[in-house]
Amino acid sequence: xxxxxxxxxxxxxxxxxxxxxxxxxxxxxxxxxxxxxxxxxxxxxxxxxxxxxxxxxxxxxxxxxxxxxxxxxxxxxxxxxxxxxxxxxxxxxxxxxxxxxxxxxxxxxxxxxxxxxxxxxxxxxxxxxxxxxxxxxxxxxx
Amino acid sequence: xxxxxxxxxxxxxxxxxxxxxxxxxxxxxxxxxxxxxxxxxxxxxxxxxxxxxxxxxxxxxxxxxxxxxxxxxxxxxxxxxxxxxxxxxxxxxxxxxxxxxxxxxxxxxxxxxxxxxxxxxxxxxxxxxxxxxxxxxxxxxx
Numbered sequence: 394x395x396x397x398x399x400x401x402x403x404x405x406x407x408x409x410x411x412x413x414x415x416x417x418x419x420x421x422x423x424x425x426x427x428x429x430x431x432x433x434x435x436x437x438x439x440x441x442x443x444x445x446x447x448x449x450x451x452x453x454x455x456x457x458x459x460x461x462x463x464x465x466x467x468x469x470x471x472x473x474x475x476x477x478x479x480x481x482x483x484x485x486x487x488x489x490x491x492x493x494x495x496x497x498x499x500x501x502x503x504x505x506x507x508x509x510x511x512x513x514x515x516x517x518x519x520x521x522x523x524x525x526x527x528x529x530x531x532x533x534x535x
Numbered sequence: 536x537x538x539x540x541x542x543x544x545x546x547x548x549x550x551x552x553x554x555x556x557x558x559x560x561x562x563x564x565x566x567x568x569x570x571x572x573x574x575x576x577x578x579x580x581x582x583x584x585x586x587x588x589x590x591x592x593x594x595x596x597x598x599x600x601x602x603x604x605x606x607x608x609x610x611x612x613x614x615x616x617x618x619x620x621x622x623x624x625x626x627x628x629x630x631x632x633x634x635x636x637x638x639x640x641x642x643x644x645x646x647x648x649x650x651x652x653x654x655x656x657x658x659x660x661x662x663x664x665x666x667x668x669x670x671x672x673x674x675x676x677x
Contacts, residue, residue, distance in 0.1 A: 411615040415567035417559035421605050425557035425567055427613040427624055444619055445675055463563050471569040473553040477586055477653050482569055511619055533587055 402483035402532040405470050406432040410509075414439060414523070415467040416459035416489070424455050430468070431504040437468045437485055437525040438501035443515045451521060457491060464488045466525045481534035485527040492522045544625035544674040547612050548574040552651075556581060556665070557609040558601035558631070566597050572610070573646040579610045579627055579667040580643035585657045593663060602631045608667045623676035627669040634664045 398406070415425045430439040441451045448454055460466065466489035471482035492498035501522045506512045540548070557567045572581040583593045590596055602608065608631035613624035634640035643664045648654045 410617070411613075413555045413567055413611065415557040415559075415565035415609075417557075417563045417565040419563065420607075421559045421561065421563035422607045422628070423557035423559040423565050423567075423609045424628075425555055425565075425609045425611045425626065427611065427615065427622070444622070447673060447675070465562075465564045467557075467565045467567045469555065469567045469569065471553075473569065475552070475653070477657075480569070480586070484567065486564070486566075511617070515619075531589060533589070 396530045396532065398483070398530055399532060399534070401481060401534045402530070405472065405481060405483050406437075406485070409470045409472075412437070412439075412468055412470045414456060415469070416456050417463055417465065418455070418459050419462045424459055426456055428468075429505070429509055431501065431508055433504060435527045436497075437527065438504065439523045440502070440505055440517055441521045441523070442512070442517060456523065460489045460491060460523060464490060466523075468525055478535040483530065483532040485525065485530055487526045487528040489523055489525045492524050493519070497524060498522055538672045538674065540625070540672055541674060541676070543623060543676045544672070547614065547623060547625050548579075548627070551612045551614075554579070554581075554610055554612045556598060557611070558598050559605055559607065560597070560601050561604045566601055568598055570610075571647070571651055573643065573650055575646060577669045578639075579669065580646065581665045582644070582647055582659055583663040583665070584654070584659060598665065599633060602633060602665060606630045606632060608665075610667055620677040625672065625674040627667065627672055629668045629670040631665055631667045634666050635661070639666060640664055
């Protein structure tokens with residue numbers, strides 16, 4: 394990572410309940426979605442779970458097609474506060490791939506299930522997982 | 536817009552205090568930042584204001600350089616709730632440009648100053664404004 398993660402940024406990555414994942418297609422058209430995620434250095438993991446999606450087959454999700462054709466990804470975690478001096482954000486840019494099996498896949502699912510109790514009622518089973526390997530961090534906080 | 540904006544999505548765009556803007560560079564590397572913004576059909580406007588930035592000259596901001604070389608932009612407004620059935624999001628994809636003068640520029644600054652009282656203490660003056668012309672809307676809410 395080109396910039397050291399501050400303690401506040403690490404805390405944000407570890408505790409935030411929602412983040413935002415940006416990808417882009419082969420024509421450089423950007424796409425952004427809200428994500429649940431877990432952070433475990435040097436990775437961010439986010440699942441394709443059973444929450445409603447715009448398509449039935451996960452292979453058709455734009456984030457998936459974008460990652461398959463262009464592995465670059467940007468994950469932002471931020472806190473908005475009406476006192477703008479209390480706003481904070483950390484952005485992790487890197488390379489994404491899609492896991493459907495293996496140790497990292499299982500590890501990610503376990504971390505996600507531990508972080509989000511919602512998965513007790515919506516089991517992840519063998520849900521695909523997007524893995525972003527962080528290469529560069531940017532951050533700001535007051 | 537290829538999908539009609541629901542009443543809930545319109546309310547989100549009109550009332551949300553923070554959104555997320557994704558752009559991409561000429562190599563299709565995505566970038567995402569939190570933004571304050573105003574929505575006025577068919578536009579989203581977001582300023583380059585005096586909040587702390589990673590660079591001193593606004594021309595060097597990645598969002599600006601990306602828009603100058605690749606006008607595609609994606610704006611997401613979402614609400615996270617621990618009851619996932621109450622989550623909501625609306626995404627507006629379109630083409631962005633940068634305003635530094637003119638009627639739309641002045642109109643955007645007026646709308647921003649009216650929405651965000653924080654600008655009383657951090658005047659926008661003639662701040663540059665990113666204008667996203669919405670071409671496609673996607674949305675989900677419970």
